[in-house]
Amino acid sequence: MTIKIAVNAASGKMGQQVIHQVAANNQTELTAAFCRVGHRLLGRKVGFQDIVYSSDFDSGLSGSEVVIDFSLPEATFPLLDAAVKNNTPLLIGTTGFNSEQTEKIQNAAKSIPILLAPNTSIGVNSALALLTQAAKMLGKKADIEIIEAHHKHKVDAPSGTAIRMGQAIAEAMGEDFDHLKVTDSRFQKCSRNKGEIGMSVIRAGEIIGEHKVLFALDNEIISIEHKAQNRLCFAEGAVSAAAWLASQQPGFYTMQDFISSSH
Ligand SMILES: NC(=O)c1ccc[n+]([C@@H]2O[C@H](COP(=O)([O-])OP(=O)(O)OC[C@H]3O[C@@H](n4cnc5c(N)ncnc54)[C@H](OP(=O)(O)O)[C@@H]3O)[C@@H](O)[C@H]2O)c1
Structure with a gap:
């Protein structure tokens, strides 16, 4: 059937x-x-x-x-x-x-x-599980930045996936994503605040969907990335x-x- x-x-x-x-x-x-x-x-x-x-x-x-x-x-x-x-x-x-x-x-x-x-995508949903793990281990120590790229036709930003990634990270840290997310700090001429989750957006060409999350410590960076091939x-x-x-x-x-x- x-x-x-x-x-x-x-x-x-x-x-x-x-x-x-x-x-x-x-x-x-x-x-x-x-x-x-x-x-x-x-x-x-x-x-x-x-x-x-x-x-x-x-x-x-x-x-x-x-x-x-x-x-x-x-x-x-x-x-x-x-x-x-x-x-x-x-x-x-x-x-x-x-x-x-x-x-x-x-x-x-x-x-x-x-x-x-x-x-x-099954891959992005597996990445969410990895992000939860990483956030538990590194979230309080690292600067967290979510960078997403999509085609020029996409009308919403940040992408629903980037928001979901941010929510999963914040939940794992016992925090509220809406309080941690920063979407425009780079335009305000101020340095990064401790604990914020930065969101960076690229809209160009025909990029299908790419998401990268950086957990940046002072001397090393851990990144988790997903790229849709089609x-x-x-x-x-x-x-x-x-x-x-x-x-x-x-x-x-x-x-x-x-x-x-x-x-
Ligand atoms: N969840 C995921 O994994 C995932 C992956 C990719 C995309 N998306 C999301 O899926 C959505 C569609 O993406 P897409 O790339 O397929 O976009 P798209 O090619 O622009 O298709 C949009 C579709 O929605 C229809 N539509 C738009 N406004 C409408 C209205 N008022 N009434 C009836 N139909 C309407 C369009 O019909 P017409 O042809 O008549 O304009 C078209 O069929 C977006 O929200 C995108 O962010 C989600």
């Missing part, structure tokens, strides 16, 4: 990669591909599959066991409402939600399973996690829940 997967924002870079990966995974099948109303792809066949691009959430979700969303926050919420209405589990890979929007997603997770993942690493993790999410109880999940359940 294959798991029936719907894909939102199917016209996007990630939407296309997820569609490719759903077909490549022998445990999953594509049952719906959503594009916004008026999109030029609507009514066209999705590759060689027996599915056409559609904007009808209700009919697509009714034949699906889980839906995957990589879009923009304003596009996620109409899908969230439809997923709750159709009782369809939802994996959200979209980034850039503010705290009010995140709270709305967490509330919806009282009625359906929702996995919210600013980064769905978007398939995000799609692979998203499709595997969505297949798992399809059979979970209503609740709010992260990639760590999926990874720890599969070991």
